[in-house]
Amino acid sequence: MRLFKRPGGSPVTVTLVGKPGCHLCDDARAVVRTVAAETGADVEELDITAEDFDPALKAEYWEQIPVTLVNGRRHDFWRVDAERLRKAIGAAARG
Template identity: 90%
Template sequence: MLRLFKRSGAAPVTVTLVGKPGCHLCDDARRTVREVAAETGADVEELDITAPDFDPALKQEYWEQIPVTLVNGARHDFWRVDAERLRKAIAAAARG
């Protein structure tokens, strides 16, 4: 597995995917996020917007935009994930 941005001194990067079960756009986004994360060495976390403990304010904000991706907690994209744009965001986050 090629890890382009995991080098000494690089800041850790986490890509968060906010989605829900049964969402075809979420499935597409998940594939892209996992592929790019595998290439770059970024960590991936997934949050289910339908979970009872999901933050109500974020649920209200994100509900009509899922899937939503965040890079190190900052909103990156919604509905569709462009792999090249995500790679660039991860690289920028890794540089700090």
Template identity: 60%
Template sequence: MDKRILMLGRPGCHLCDEARAVIERVAADVGVGWEERSIDDDPALRAQYAEQIPVTFVDGRQHDFWRVDERRLRAALG
């Protein structure tokens, strides 16, 4: 399955938990793969995105940060 969605987050982030639930639901419905990475594992990602997590990317381009709007995500994948 093609991983079209990437979410950058970190453990213990409540907004990340909310975003993950939306992404899991949409990805399953649309039939696309997704991946999650922790900014804590990469100093460059942490420096760039620490104030924006969770950050979502669709097809390699930044899509959203802080919150994931389900309708916008579905439209981006459609």
């Protein structure tokens, strides 16, 4: 297993913004989890329908979910390409 870590030693974090009952979110989750397991990246999921979700981000992302972020920077939306995500994680790890 390759482990991608940032210069400070902390793992890269992939965030999946989605909502319950979203089939594209389910597909994206599977890709994100597989790539994270291969690379050692952390994964967090955010529910865009949660009451405490940032209203500005909700307005920005609502039409594009699922949205993926790598270390807080927008990576992709709707579909997640595994190879493209691997490359983004590697780039984030290098700083």
